[in-house]
Amino acid sequence: MESGSPHIRERLNSARSRMADVARLAGVSTATVSRALRQPDLVSPAVRARVQEAVERLSYRRNLMAGALASARSMTIGVIIPSIVNSFFAATVEAMEQALKGTDYQLMLGNSDHSEANEERLVASFLAWSPAAMVLTGRRHTRNTIRALIEAEIPVIETWELTDHPIDTIIGFSQRAAGRIVIDHFKARGAKRLGFIGAMMDRDYRAVERHAGFVEAALAAGFPAPAEVTVAERASTVGGARAFADLIARHPDVDAVFATNDTLALGVLFEAQRQGLAIPRRLKLCGFGDLEFGAASEPRLTTVRPPRREIGQQTIEILLKRLAGGEAGDRVVDLGFDLVVRGST
Known part of the structure; x- marks a missing residue:
């Protein structure tokens, strides 16, 4: 009626x-x-x-x-992540869902598959349903996406990165700094020849940023340019093992490897053990993500721990406050990260 x-x-x-x-x-x-x-x-x-x-x-x-x-507005919060199989983003979404318990809000989830064009289509589709707010992963978007979100006049939170010019609010950490801290650790552990293994470097620009920070810090610290092998497909244990086999065959003097994902690092660990390369005496190894298996591997995996769950929790805390009429607060929220030192270094 x-x-x-x-x-x-x-x-x-x-x-x-x-x-x-x-x-x-x-x-x-x-x-x-x-x-x-x-x-x-x-x-x-x-x-x-x-x-x-x-x-x-x-x-x-x-x-x-x-x-x-x-x-x-509806009672939905649109959330777009680059991968539904990546544990990094799954943990963030899970934390968001838990933070929404007891409220009337629901998440509406989309997977961009690391594509800005896909993200643009998802944003257009989500905005058609008048969401209360939108949450995006990263800071790179098409002009159409940015324009549509600004015109929507709803709270928008970008996550997993930092920028001085967010659409609205951004919550995350410096991916470049995450790469740089690994160099400091390898240098302190006496590494001489560095290696890098990455995946989807043509699409996953967060991994590209970590790589850039790693290389910049290596050169600044006096290391030669790191030896590198990347795989085109998604990060996998098999891919990491194959990449390391290629790397060490071409650069047998490498004694420290940074893998831009713990899943790749696990493959490196397996291949190094298969080749009889003792970790950490002969080869030091660091991953990224602090995935659960890293604390149970042998040796246990040194890794950079991103604030996966904290990003989700703070995103919802800020959105609920905004949706209730509260102040916007800081536009840039830097949650930092931790280097978790274990047996592989």
Whole structure:
């Protein structure tokens, strides 16, 4: 039943008008548009595609939830991460879900697969459902993504990195500093020839940043340029083992390796043991992530521990405060990281 409030009636009429525009462009009824947006499984893929194309062409992003038009925002928080299989981001999302317990808010999760173009499409789709807030991973986005988020006039939190110019608020740590601290540790442990192993360096720019910090600090400390091997696929134990076999075959004098992911580092550890290279006497090894297996490997893995759960917890704490009308607070929140020194160095 339509409310008697003139403001609500105006919004309802405006939304119906815009839905009619989408329907005309897509060549379907407004009822079909509503179904495509509310219950997409009830509409054929071809019709869904036409409706989605019309939505994007008309920039029809706001108030598509006809049942929620009396309220400007839904009770959802959109969250976009670059990978659903990476334990780093899974821990952050889990912490966010736990921090939302006892509230009426729900997470709406999207996977960009390390693609800014995919992220742009996800943001457009999420904004169509009038989320209360949006959470993104990283600080690099397309211009269309940034513009859409600014126009949405909702709280936006970028995570896992730092920048002096966030869209709204950013919570994370310096990826470059995480690479630099490894050099300090290797130097203190007497390393002479450094190696680096990475994965997806053409797409995972956080790994690229850690690599840059590692190389910059190595050269500044007087080391020769590190020997490097990267794999194109996702980080895996098998990939790490193969990469290290290649690295040590071409650079047998390498005595310290930084792997940009603990999963890769575990592969290095296995391959080094297979080749009879004692860790840490012959080869020092450091990973990144502080994944659970690192504390149980033999030797236990030295690693850089990012604030995976703290990022999720603080993101929700800030959003709940903002959504309740509280002050925005600091726009840049640096949570830092820890070097966890164990037996592999």
